[in-house]
Amino acid sequence: MIEATNLSKKFGSTTAVDHVTFAVQPGVVTGFLGPNGAGKSTTMRMILGLDRPTSGQVTVNGQPYAKLVTPFKEIGALIDAKGVHPRRSARSHLRAMAATHGISDRRVDEVLELTGLTAVAKKKAGGYSLGMGQRLGIAGALLGDPRIVMFDEPVNGLDPDGVLWVRQLARRLADNGRTVFLSSHLMSEVQQTADHVIVIGRGRILADASLHEFMGAYARTGVIVTSPDAARLAELVTLEGGLVTQLDHRERVSVTGLDARDIGRIARDHSLWLAELRDESTSLEDAYMRLTADQTDYRAGVPGRPAPHSRRQRSDHRIRHDRTRAFRRGG
């Protein structure tokens, strides 16, 4: 369990983390979400006692990090995949880490095996790909078989196999009763792994809820309709209280406020031609985008003009609701 109370961090005049209070619970995977520069890494560094909070406090299994007697038993962290001396081999790196806790070489070989690095264990870490660096970081985090694992952007640079592997690892650890805390700036990543999300934007907590609650609160559902009679259908749907949004094509609209059943009935009653009718849930990505729309520090935009606040409309950013569910647990 990680508990932050009123935690703040300023770098000069920049407030990276602004009075955040949250708890990361055991037995579930908690996703720590936020756009670039939101303060995720800074928060994680404070958890590990690397950055000193400007105010507030944070504890790991009830203790400030500096007070932990056997830190590797309590928490294993991956915070910087490149944070390894490039001219040291993976094995030497891990042996040096293990030595701080008197952990055996056997365990070092075990985590190398676990992360698939055995074949390259004697090679210098500087030659590793980003994905291999991530694996080495994860190997280090697992050395002490800790009660908490905390990974900062763990899937960065991993291939699809690697991503799946991290998800499974997170799931198993959580099922094992451990506390799993993963950061990401991508909702799509977190929604497939996490049970709980903590969203941070500009250093403030914007949401702290189970994925289910989060979805209920922020995701909107709608119906996608493609019809050569779209214009007429839109009128009728609007009359019955539906809200119609024109999509990318003249014949394609999105309807909220009425479900697919109602729309089908209207079409039948007026002999309108339906080419496509399907439920569509806005993905969590959409919900997240909306939530953090004003919170992004580094948003692409026209220089000198405020960045657009409208949320994305393109449907390729959306994922079907049912698929989302299936992916989340199954992996």
Next chain:
Amino acid sequence: MTTASATTAPAPSAAAVEVIAHPAGYRRAVRSEWIKARSLRSTWILVAFALAAFVGVPTLVVANASDVGSSSSAEVMGVLYFGLDFVLLLVAVLGALLTTSEFTTGMARNTFTATPGRGTVLAAKATIAGLFALAIGIVGLATAWAVNAGGLADLGVSIDLGDTATMRALLVNQLSIVVFAMLAVALGVLLRSSVGAIFTIVAMQLILPGVLAIVPNTIANWVGAVLPSAAASAAVATEPLAAGQIGLDSGWGLVVLLAWAVVPMAGALVSLRARDI
């Protein structure tokens, strides 16, 4: 590359057998630092260069000397330290890299996560740097002596360890190697930059002494006199200072030399505790 095999292996979870982990403290941090230091080739290259300089310079001098007149035992001991300036620089580079490389590579985050005590890590690093310095000093001197014993005998001079001045020269010079290692470790922590730390030592060793000694300014002359190498020279000096000469006597020389290890190290500890990693 067989990294793909990682994913075909059963998805990992908790360790099958309970992992034994012991409290992280100074002793284990030293072991960890030792593994880190010895697993870098640069460490051994620097050690080899330092030993080569330690043995090579006096050997060249002795081999090419024809007549050294009647030298005292302490002066002959001094000949064995003709390579000391190089040794000090190389040991300083070694000590600096031990700390700066942690910050420049980001390894420091791992190091201080593994051992949360900042002072503990600093002490462990200082221990390893000190042990390397001590080993280089002992092996270097013993080898230089062994290699040149014949040559010195041919020149009709010898070293007498029973002589206080000789023993003093030996101890102070050996000590100066350790002091430079400590100074470098501390500078590495304070500056967190290899170039910065090494340049500072090079400036103190090679640039400042020449400049500060010749400028007509008493304060500058005093600064030059308390630089580490000047302090070490003062500490081994057998002749008292001339009247009005700016410099340290041998007692103060030793104190100032030690201060070059203690004061920067104290500063490093304060800085390490205050700053973010």
